[in-house]
Amino acid sequence: MQTTQTTQKLFQLKLHGMAQAFEDQLASAHAQSLGFEERFGMVVDAETTYRDNARLQRLLRQAKFHVPASVDQVIQSPERNLKSSTVENLRTCTWIAKGQNLVMTGATGTGKTWLACAFGHQACRKGYSVLFQRLSMMLEDLKIARADGSFKRKIAALARYDLLILDDLGSSDTFLPEYREYLLEVVDARIGIHSTVMTSQYPVSRWHDYLSGGNPTVADAILDRLLSGAIIVELKGDSLRSKRVE
Missing domain, CATH: 3.40.50.300 (P-loop containing nucleotide triphosphate hydrolases)
Structure with a gap:
């Protein structure tokens, strides 16, 4: 229940990349074997990639x-x-x-x-x-x-x-x-x-x-x-x- 609420809050905060990466980690045994800092770094990287891609698509549409x-x-x-x-x-x-x-x-x-x-x-x-x-x-x-x-x-x-x-x-x-x-x-x-x-x-x-x-x-x-x-x-x-x- 707590993980569902966390995902919902991430989406509400418009942290879509982090939300998806969080869900992916929950479904991955390998990810859960990693340390907290490494896992947190992965979700931050996912959010950065998501935002970069979203900005590129916006710029392309605008062009x-x-x-x-x-x-x-x-x-x-x-x-x-x-x-x-x-x-x-x-x-x-x-x-x-x-x-x-x-x-x-x-x-x-x-x-x-x-x-x-x-x-x-x-x-x-x-x-x-x-x-x-x-x-x-x-x-x-x-x-x-x-x-x-x-x-x-x-x-x-x-x-x-x-x-x-x-x-x-x-x-x-x-x-x-x-x-x-x-x-x-x-x-x-x-x-x-x-x-x-x-x-x-x-x-x-x-x-x-x-x-x-x-x-x-x-x-x-x-x-x-x-x-x-x-x-x-x-x-x-x-x-x-x-x-x-x-």
Whole structure:
């Protein structure tokens, strides 16, 4: 009876990992042969593991990744212009700790979105908060927010993520003038504090013309914030869609 009450109290205290480990020990003759300190250490470890896993699942749900991806599945090859040293550097997530940006360009199907999600997933495993957004949809949301008065709140929310993935710059033929303002607000709120990933079919050399639309000053400001000190990966090669990479 006492053990049942103990288990119930652990669950009431939201110590689910400890509760399960306690029940497992009661059913294990080997565990009961161990000393108190060792058994107590085991239930504490179980609670730590439970909380780490729960936090990871919460971060993954919050991130809203476009595709499931893992850095362990990354295809590294000279043909793709994706070096193992680059992948290993990004895997460590030290670039996120430094607030460094990541830019990935390449033709359709070269794996930009998949890689962005893979590195985002790795960031979640390291405990960082991540959000994946199609750039076009984020800008549309900000346009609505500007109209309904929630713009500043939206910008503040986007600024809080340790890693913000903005996918597919250049997905439309034109970049509306108000979108330049919105994108500048986003990157300006994050510069030097949190990391941003930007993917695009356009090479970086074409970004200024695409973003300027007659206002090169704003384009200069956006690119200065995005590209200063950024890691730039220019993917090459044939489409990998047939291999289910993107």
